[in-house]
Amino acid sequence: MDDFVYAATDPAELAEYRDEVETWMNENMPRRDPVNPWHPTHDDDLKSTRNRELQRRLSDGGYAAVCYPKEYGGQSLTIAHQRIIDDVSMDFDMPILFSVPTLSICGPTILECGTEEQKQRYIPAWIRGDELWVQFMSEPSGGSDMAGALTRADRDGDTFVINGSKIWSTFAQRSDYALMLARTNWEVPKHRGLTMFIVPIHHPGIEIHPIQMVDGTEEFCQEYFNDVIIPAENVVGEVDDGWTVASRLLFHERAAVGNASPYTQGRHRNRSADGLDDLADIARDFGGNVGRQRQRLGETETFSRVEVLLSDRVVKGIESGYFPAPAGSLVRLFHGVSRADRLTVAMELHGDRALVWNQGEDTGSYGVEFVQRQQTCIGGGTTEMARNIISERILGMPRELAADRDLPFNQVPRSG
Amino acid sequence: MAPVRVDLSDDQEFFRETARRFIEAEVPVSVVREWHDLPDGYPQSWWQAAAELGWTSLMVPETLGGGSISGRPIVDLTIVADEMGRGVVPGPFMPTNVVADTLGRSGTDDQQSLLEGVMAGEVVLAWAHCEPGGDWSAGHVAAAASSSNGGYLITGTKTAVEAGAQANRLLVTARTPDGLAQFLLPSDAPGITITPQDSLDLGRRFAEVRFEGVAVGPESVVGEPGAAAEADVERQRLVTVLLQCADNAGSAAKVLEFTVEYAFDRYSFGRPLASYQALKHRFADMKLWSEASQAAVDGAADALAAGDDEARMVSVAKSYVGDHSVDLMQDCVQIHGGIGVTYEHDLHLYLRRATVNRGLFGTPAEHRDALSEMVGY
Numbered sequence: 185m186d187d188f189v190y191a192a193t194d195p196a197e198l199a200e201y202r203d204e205v206e207t208w209m210n211e212n213m214p215r216r217d218p219v220n221p222w223h224p225t226h227d228d229d230l231k232s233t234r235n236r237e238l239q240r241r242l243s244d245g246g247y248a249a250v251c252y253p254k255e256y257g258g259q260s261l262t263i264a265h266q267r268i269i270d271d272v273s274m275d276f277d278m279p280i281l282f283s284v285p286t287l288s289i290c291g292p293t294i295l296e297c298g299t300e301e302q303k304q305r306y307i308p309a310w311i312r313g314d315e316l317w318v319q320f321m322s323e324p325s326g327g328s329d330m331a332g333a334l335t336r337a338d339r340d341g342d343t344f345v346i347n348g349s350k351i352w353s354t355f356a357q358r359s360d361y362a363l364m365l366a367r368t369n370w371e372v373p374k375h376r377g378l379t380m381f382i383v384p385i386h387h388p389g390i391e392i393h394p395i396q397m398v399d400g401t402e403e404f405c406q407e408y409f410n411d412v413i414i415p416a417e418n419v420v421g422e423v424d425d426g427w428t429v430a431s432r433l434l435f436h437e438r439a440a441v442g443n444a445s446p447y448t449q450g451r452h453r454n455r456s457a458d459g460l461d462d463l464a465d466i467a468r469d470f471g472g473n474v475g476r477q478r479q480r481l482g483e484t485e486t487f488s489r490v491e492v493l494l495s496d497r498v499v500k501g502i503e504s505g506y507f508p509a510p511a512g513s514l515v516r517l518f519h520g521v522s523r524a525d526r527l528t529v530a531m532e533l534h535g536d537r538a539l540v541w542n543q544g545e546d547t548g549s550y551g552v553e554f555v556q557r558q559q560t561c562i563g564g565g566t567t568e569m570a571r572n573i574i575s576e577r578i579l580g581m582p583r584e585l586a587a588d589r590d591l592p593f594n595q596v597p598r599s600g
Numbered sequence: 601m602a603p604v605r606v607d608l609s610d611d612q613e614f615f616r617e618t619a620r621r622f623i624e625a626e627v628p629v630s631v632v633r634e635w636h637d638l639p640d641g642y643p644q645s646w647w648q649a650a651a652e653l654g655w656t657s658l659m660v661p662e663t664l665g666g667g668s669i670s671g672r673p674i675v676d677l678t679i680v681a682d683e684m685g686r687g688v689v690p691g692p693f694m695p696t697n698v699v700a701d702t703l704g705r706s707g708t709d710d711q712q713s714l715l716e717g718v719m720a721g722e723v724v725l726a727w728a729h730c731e732p733g734g735d736w737s738a739g740h741v742a743a744a745a746s747s748s749n750g751g752y753l754i755t756g757t758k759t760a761v762e763a764g765a766q767a768n769r770l771l772v773t774a775r776t777p778d779g780l781a782q783f784l785l786p787s788d789a790p791g792i793t794i795t796p797q798d799s800l801d802l803g804r805r806f807a808e809v810r811f812e813g814v815a816v817g818p819e820s821v822v823g824e825p826g827a828a829a830e831a832d833v834e835r836q837r838l839v840t841v842l843l844q845c846a847d848n849a850g851s852a853a854k855v856l857e858f859t860v861e862y863a864f865d866r867y868s869f870g871r872p873l874a875s876y877q878a879l880k881h882r883f884a885d886m887k888l889w890s891e892a893s894q895a896a897v898d899g900a901a902d903a904l905a906a907g908d909d910e911a912r913m914v915s916v917a918k919s920y921v922g923d924h925s926v927d928l929m930q931d932c933v934q935i936h937g938g939i940g941v942t943y944e945h946d947l948h949l950y951l952r953r954a955t956v957n958r959g960l961f962g963t964p965a966e967h968r969d970a971l972s973e974m975v976g977y
């Protein structure tokens with residue numbers, strides 16, 4: 185299965201649904217903080233509690249993750265219904281933390297590959313806001329080569345014993361469970377010796393270390409596993425067939441990042457309006473070459489508008505079957521490139537104030553954001569991987585030579 | 601998977617497919633090359649056949665015998681422009697439709713009676729707007745229409761007038777004491793000198809048009825001088841730029857398609873070019889530019905059809921498509937190697953046309969300047 189099923193919907197029914205959602209949101213959801221609408225708090229504990237509470241409210245109203253099947257706590261509605269909720273919710277505070285990866289990446293992976301017990305146990309808990317999930321996929325040695333995982337899971341009766349390390353999990357210290365890919369067989373080629381596990385995060389043997397980024401934030405974590413014991417019932421899919429599960433997970437990640445997933449919920453700030461007026465103000469305030477600043481502002485406006493149009497085209501095209509599902513990588517690539525450009529422009533418009541500033545001013549944050557710029561082209565799958573996917577899976581070009589393809593994993597050369 | 605709109609109705613898809621089949625049958629690139637030697641760039645009989653497919657009637661109101669496929673004529677028009685770009689098809693498509701649109705909305709009964717001939721492919725229309733050293737904005741028009749004997753006396757020079765020497769009627773934008781005004785004139789009116797110009801584009805035709813004291817009666821005025829005429833000029837400008845962008849998006853998509861094919865067929869060092877990651881990643885970028893260009897065109901067409909923020913969305917399209925379509929083609933030349941810079945290869949036909957579209961009616965940089973004002977600078 186490479187595509188979602190998008191049921192046809194009646195426009196009149198959707199219009200009615202929109203009215204219903206608007207009424208409900210007005211009566212039940214808090215409006216965004218007018219001073220800081222998009223990041224009301226930087227306190228992680230507060231963020232976690234707040235998101236759980238908001239998710240619970242949505243769920244009580246029947247507007248949480250509506251594309252999930254009714255038997256697991258969803259509403260069995262279509263992506264069109266979810267997008268209506270997303271539109272309407274722009275003015276309201278939403279449990280954005282649950283959208284990615286819990287509901288849109290981990291969720292559909294369990295829905296497709298999990299056992300009946302797993303689905304009944306976990307899906308309703310996300311929808312109600314009880315449990316937040318993360319992904320334990322990348323490893324310090326791995327980067328884009330996710331199937332080269334070195335974290336090991338050794339069978340011991342009805343349990344597995346896990347040792348190793350994972351990295352770049354978002355908000356792990358405040359989350360409850362993780363989907364984790366680990367190696368269960370070292371005698372076979374890399375894709376055939378992996379298994380996907382459900383791991384309780386706050387569990388004996390797991391240490392979580394926040395990673396300090398260039399800008400000082402600590403959103404990402406690294407985890408260390410030291411003889412962590414996990415019951416065999418926590419395996420998702422089959423033992424040694426974890427790559428099948430991981431491929432679905434990656435598919436859902438691309439869909440979520442490319443705004444093509446029915447399971448994302450709520451929306452980040454509309455990028456078309458992402459502070460362009462602010463940039464124009466900055467350009468005036470900080471002076472500099474007028475001709476060049478006009479060009480830079482016009483370029484930024486072009487990119488942000490085209491990004492929205494492209495995203496819309498790809499979503500519609502995947503729905504209609506015009507694009508294959510990997511077309512989400514087009515949006516991913518555009519976003520990476522345009523965001524990096526935008527951060528460059530924002531710094532340049534500040535002139536030397538982004539480089540050297542008076543104490544107490546915040547113009548230096550634009551310099552810092554510039555230094556951290558490439559994050560936007562790395563996280564969630566690098567732009568190089570997106571280019572591989574576009575050339576190989578949309579244009580049909582030959583796949584990259586994999587030196588480790590048919591080699592037993594224990595014979596594959598690796599770094600360090 | 602040719603990048604066309606992803607939301608075409610069955611009727612629009614049929615219309616598009618008919619246009620493509622007509623172009624493939626009647627004007628394959630080999631024929632386009634033969635037509636380069638024709639003075640008009642196309643045979644009259646062919647333009648009449650194209651008109652029969654509806655290429656000149658989309659913008660004409662139904663009450664005057666025209667009609668669109670979808671009820672959104674501007675969107676339907678981009679479908680044809682896209683296909684013409686794919687085929688580097690010559691012909692007075694852009695100016696004829698742009699002027700027909702204005703006549704349909706603002707023309708007198710007499711002026712509108714011409715539209716029957718336009719829809720039959722017998723009457724060609726041109727818009728005499730840009731002036732030497734001009735920047736395509738209405739504010740730059742210097743051609744003067746002074747009052748004289750109840751009518752006007754027009755003096756001025758227009759350049760790069762597409763189909764200027766082919767047109768039966770010219771729509772002239774000039775300045776009167778009451779503001780901008782537009783006049784519809786027979787191209788053989790006394791005092792008008794039309795001189796064909798050479799152009800980078802080998803297919804379409806351009807001309808310089810001089811007006812030396814051309815006396816016209818009030819019946820030649822199209823619409824009302826002043827604000828109404830300015831609105832018409834603005835609409836003509838936006839529709840023209842949209843069609844240029846659609847044309848370039850179609851051209852770029854076609855060039856990318858045959859360059860991808862070439863990358864599969866061409867072997868070096870025992871491998872197809874398509875197997876080299878250095879090239880695959882460039883193809884991925886080009887695919888992105890091509891799809892994003894189409895998205896930008898569709899966004900601009902939707903904005904014009906809805907009358908919502910159209911100046912911004914058209915400038916966004918020109919800023920993006922103008923640059924990326926031409927960059928894409930230059931990159932495809934590079935991937936072709938030496939053959940890509942020969943006269944024999946078709947690439948230059950596309951690149952010539954796309955470069956002309958890129959520059960006329962505002963370069964991408966000029967449209968970015970305009971956008972910077974729209975975001976408050």
